[in-house]
Amino acid sequence: MMQVDLIVIGAGPAGMAGARLAADAGLTVAILDEQHRAGGQIYRDVDIVASARGDILGKDYTDGLHLTRALAHDNIRHIAGATVWIIEEGTRVGYLQAGGAHVVTGKRILIATGALERPMPLPGWTLPGVMTAGAGQILLKQSGVLPAQAVLVGAGPLLYLIASQMVRAGHPPLALIETQTRAHSLRAARHLPNALRGWRYLVKGLSMIRTLRQAGVQRFTAASEIAVEGEGRAEAVSFTVSGKRHRLICQTVLLHHGVVPNTQMARALDIPHHWDAAQHCFVPKRDDWGRSPQTSVFLAGDGTGISGAKAAALEGQIAALDIATDLGAMAADQRDAQAAILRRAKSVELAARPFLDAAYPPFAGALAPADDTIICRCEEVRAGDIRACATLGCTGPNQTKAFSRAGMGPCQGRYCGLTVTELLAQANGKTYDETGAYRVRAPIKPVTLGELSKMTTQTNESERHD
Amino acid sequence: MSTALTFLELTPPSRTVRVEFDGQPLDLPLGANLAAALMVAGVHTLRKTPVSGAPRGAFCMMGACFDCLVDIDGVTRQACMQQVTEGLVIRRTKTAGQNDAS
């Protein structure tokens, strides 16, 4: 069994930056990641893609090279293609790799599992050809693949980003169907003075919108009653703007109305979560260093609340400072001095966030879908089924799970959890915190018995890493 | 499968290998993401759901939604987490059992 000082789960910006700082402080680090190459979703495959498509993807993407290259350090072992399925006692991590099961133990664990797309249940969102905008980005980054006849639906800077990348690649989307309204912009305006400290984000947003305008990409805003139509696959999107119904023929639909913390691992560890009203999602409890109430477990990055890649890297470093001090590798005053600089940088990165959250809120129609809209993709449970459960007296998602099977499929509630909480809270007139979320139990990802039987539990001295 | 180009490749693959999808031979780029390569090859439906038999394709491309489940050499796998290798035998899953995939 491998033993290290620090186990980092997730090789995105928070995990990579945290791993490197810890390694520089003298700690041994194992960084586990599901993908074959480091980078996380934001810098997916940047090592091999930056030279091929860096011009299309932009500098915010190629910047990730600094982080992936920093993993080359004698104290860091990057375990790629590793799916974590269990964490025991806050120190033992079980993972699957190449069809076999393995265990690594560490004195501290840093969970940096990033974000997921906010579920966007609409009529027709389960049809082949409908994907998340994040999936569209991953196709472009990793595979250099672009949808030919795409419509982008929802709200937020990521929609502008992928649309402008498609323009640069020579294949602009057919249209953007955006859900934010004038009222949202007005509400966001009061955050503008503070957001100016994060002016780089605002300038980038404006320049992306300009790119779209120059390329003649059609934009609809304040869209409602959005539905994907098609027989066996997506063929069109219909929607209403100012009382007028539109229908656009397309082959691919990319959905996005924000990303939310991927809390699966923190939930499996029973770390308490609370509702963040500004970001409209649950966030795990942690202190200023990212330390959870389970003192050996730290959290950093978008998995603790959405703040973007740059802030995530800073959070990973802040957590690593405290971990290094905790393990006697760094004096407390040195930790505090370095942390002060990182925290200042982070506050600049976060300055534009409240403005963006207010300007591009989740699409109301997807937070309260019609009764016949599927909300649990795996088990094909509809919004009306959850509302019926509320009528029967179900107050929380763990009860509706038993009644409706929502959340029982292979995705383990990742893409229906927030929707079920939302529907129950609405139906019962309760707060999100009162309503709660799915309990998560190991296996955190489905495991086959064959894989478990190949468990390598014997201590292998050659694998010791200290 | 359709012949209309739904997805475009920015750079043509340097080397393709022969795989089989539901009995049909396909030439896919070696080392490519399997879900992406199947999309480019015109395969939009990766599976039918066990509940209603509705068609599904890749949705998240990051291993979270499990809509891309396929059967590879008898084991249910996420196509978006697999790389294309020579001679893969891929089938549409009959059912998507929840403890049957990784």
Ligand code: FES
């Ligand atoms: S497309 Fe979502 S898990 Fe593969």
